[in-house]
Amino acid sequence: MSDDEPARGIPTDLLGLARIAGLSLRHIAGAVTKGAVHTATELVDDIRAGEPMSAIIDERVEAVRRAALGALGLNPTTTGGFRAFDDDIDAEELKTLGDAMITEGWDSAQQPREVHPSFVPILHDLTPDEARILRFLAVAGPQPAIDIRTKAPFGIGSQRLADGINMIANMAGCAMPERDHHYLGNLNRLGLVRFSSEPVADFRRYAFLEAQPAAQAAYKSVKMRAISQYRSIFLSVFGVQFCDACFVLGDYTGGGWATDDRGDVYIGKGPRLP
Structure with a gap:
């Protein structure tokens, strides 16, 4: 035939x-x-x-x-x-x-090898700014964030004045850092970023966030005392794998935050920061 x-x-x-x-x-x-x-x-x-x-x-x-x-x-x-x-x-x-x-x-x-089959569609769901945030978190590690609430005995009746204040988008070089909550929300939806109630190791980093205009506006919005709750934002395990597969990280230092060496001099036997 x-x-x-x-x-x-x-x-x-x-x-x-x-x-x-x-x-x-x-x-x-x-x-x-x-x-x-x-x-x-x-x-x-x-x-x-x-x-x-x-x-x-x-x-x-x-x-x-x-x-x-x-x-x-x-x-x-x-x-x-x-x-x-x-x-x-x-x-x-x-x-x-x-x-x-x-x-x-x-x-x-x-079976997938190094590259998970969902990496390509995830890339299509990202904006350039979100990609910059992922790259920054991949090299700089967990970043501080604060929630601001009114102070109340044992937290009963406390009201949230602001949440998720952070400097990640600015430090990552985003074109529109004011949209950081949108970016981080989408990255969390995709399973790449996690929000934690655990603080970062160096508590001094939170003072910088408390001095930001958004935080100061929240403090001044009420007559009663307001307090900060220390939190952190970091890549999930899947997010780490995604960044390793999708971005070139070798020469990127995250604006110097890849090492964060402040040259601290310790005197005495007190605890050391990591």
């Missing part, structure tokens, strides 16, 4: 669809979890008996993949990716897809 001649008596479209339909849901979902080349190869093997190879490569593979994914509730996007499952997918189908991913995941060729 020549490459230009389809299987006799069998419409090529129906043959391809029949063979795909003959696969179990587990096999279809398993194929979807594989890389693009791996997936295309398996689908080609399933329908090549009734379709010329050149036609499969040029026209059929993408159509078959989209049809299979559509049957599973996955909708192709215009950028070539796939949106989340449709709302009407039932619990049994969801469990089938999850089990299929685990089963197919035993194939070591499908």
